[in-house]
Amino acid sequence: MRLLTMNALYTGDVPARLRALGAALDRSDLDIVCLQEVMYRRHARLLRRAAPAYRYVACSGTALLKGGLVLLSRWPISRYRFVRYPTTGPVRGELLMRKGAQLASVATPAGELVVVNTHLSANRDDDWSPTNRYTRIAAGELDRLTSLIAAVDPSLPVAVVGDLNLPRDSAALTDFIAAAGLSDILAGDTRPTYRPTPGWPSPPALDHILIRSAAGETLTGSADLVFQEKVTLPDGRRTHLSDHYGVQAQLTRSK
Numbered sequence: 001m002r003l004l005t006m007n008a009l010y011t012g013d014v015p016a017r018l019r020a021l022g023a024a025l026d027r028s029d030l031d032i033v034c035l036q037e038v039m040y041r042r043h044a045r046l047l048r049r050a051a052p053a054y055r056y057v058a059c060s061g062t063a064l065l066k067g068g069l070v071l072l073s074r075w076p077i078s079r080y081r082f083v084r085y086p087t088t089g090p091v092r093g094e095l096l097m098r099k100g101a102q103l104a105s106v107a108t109p110a111g112e113l114v115v116v117n118t119h120l121s122a123n124r125d126d127d128w129s130p131t132n133r134y135t136r137i138a139a140g141e142l143d144r145l146t147s148l149i150a151a152v153d154p155s156l157p158v159a160v161v162g163d164l165n166l167p168r169d170s171a172a173l174t175d176f177i178a179a180a181g182l183s184d185i186l187a188g189d190t191r192p193t194y195r196p197t198p199g200w201p202s203p204p205a206l207d208h209i210l211i212r213s214a215a216g217e218t219l220t221g222s223a224d225l226v227f228q229e230k231v232t233l234p235d236g237r238r239t240h241l242s243d244h245y246g247v248q249a250q251l252t253r254s255k
Contacts, residue, residue: 001108003032005161005207006227006246007119010037010068016233018043021241022050024231025072030248032106033072034117036163039097044070058104069102069117069162078112080104085121085144089137094122101145103152110253114152118145118162128170135172138165142176149180149212157219157253158182158212163244167204182210185221185249193225193245209249216255223249 008014008021018038025033033054038044044059047070054072059065060082067082084100101118120141123134130139145160152158160182166173168184177184186209193207194200213219227246230238 001031001110001113001251002029003034003115003159003161003209003249003251004028004030004226004246005034005036005117005163005209007036007163007207007242007244008038009242009244010039013233013239014043015046016235016237017239017241018046019050020231020233021227022047024227024241026051026053031074031108032113032115034115034161035070035072036117036119037068037097038070039065039068041065047072056106058102060102066098067100067102067119068097069100069119071102071104071115071117073104073106075109076107078105078107083144083148085141088140089121089133092124099141101148103148105156112156113251114156114158116145116149116158116160116162118160118164120163120165122165128167128172130171135170139172139175142172146176146180149182154215157214157217159219159249159251160210160212161208161247161249163207165206167206168208169204173208177210180210180212182212185209185211185223186247189223191225193247195228195240195243195245197243207244207247209247211251214253218254219251220254221249221251223247 056073058071058080194203
């Protein structure tokens, strides 16, 4: 199965970019797409119109989507729910996103897969040391996420994906991976997933795909970065789809 995670960026010309993203997804061979920063229900509807191949959609909320999280699937979604992270730390506009985790059970041809789509709080200091104020917020969110994953039936494989806002080598992330019994399918990859800019020429990898095998079964995967180049919008403008790249994975289940 092929899975994508991507932070879709909630600012700028959002409808035009989402239409372009939806069209690209509709042409792709991706099976499951997990997006972050899709803030409004109308934008989820726009994506659904632009990518009709994805018949099943998971998102929570009315006008404003909880956590800005959307999951598109070519396969049936049997159930899903959103769990909000604790509200802690400095007062900041980001709190309006009501960040949390979306847990969805997808009925793939190989059997049920639990997909956890999430977006952790951003580190406004770009300091991921354990004592940093934002790192402590992320660690608290990861504690909640660890408990959610632990509650998933061990007979089911799990994929945890999203913009975790933590570098691959940060202690908070590596401790979480160990505590939750996950593996990082891009372990050792040093490429950034946030698009470099003159102001931030060497960002880290902030977007991740982490997996947990089911009892009696092995879940493995490989991944690569996608949607790195500019696209042409209907009015002829050239732009990037987001300030993040997409991370695409090929997941394989075996006995």
